[in-house]
Amino acid sequence: MKVKDLEFKEWHKSEDDLLVGVVLPGGDKISVLNRITGYGNGQRDIETGYRDKDGKFCLASCMFDIRDYPELSVEDAINKIKRESNNCPWIESE
Numbered sequence: 001m002k003v004k005d006l007e008f009k010e011w012h013k014s015e016d017d018l019l020v021g022v023v024l025p026g027g028d029k030i031s032v033l034n035r036i037t038g039y040g041n042g043q044r045d046i047e048t049g050y051r052d053k054d055g056k057f058c059l060a061s062c063m064f065d066i067r068d069y070p071e072l073s074v075e076d077a078i079n080k081i082k083r084e085s086n087n088c089p090w091i092e093s094e
Contacts, residue, residue, distance in 0.1 A: 003077050004070035008032065024074060027053035030081070032065050050081040060084035 011031065012019040021031035031049045036042060047061040060066075060081050069077060 001074050002070065003066060003072050003074065006030070006074070008067065028078070030066060030077070032067060034065075048081055048084075050078055050085075058082050058085040061086060 006022045006024075008020040008022050008030075010018070011021045017033065017035040019031060019033045021029055023029050029049075029051045031051075033047045033049070035045060035047070037045050045061055046063050046065045047059055048064050048066045049057060049059045051057045058081055064081075064084050066072075066077050066081055069080065072080060
């Protein structure tokens, strides 16, 4: 299965933010959040999160949207999220 085959569904929408995500077979989750940052001036960021079935979480921010890589396999997409992540403290121990 590839990223383009995943059916991201809207999980939350507000005036400023949109969160979409997908639950993978086995319970892992990938989410994409398009949000107004806390830095003012209406700056936006897109962040992709990955949470495994055990609750371990990685977050790749700075305009990173995994849906921009439709030809990646789901496994490769998860690995890319982990590599691009600036918040994945458990990755070094693997």
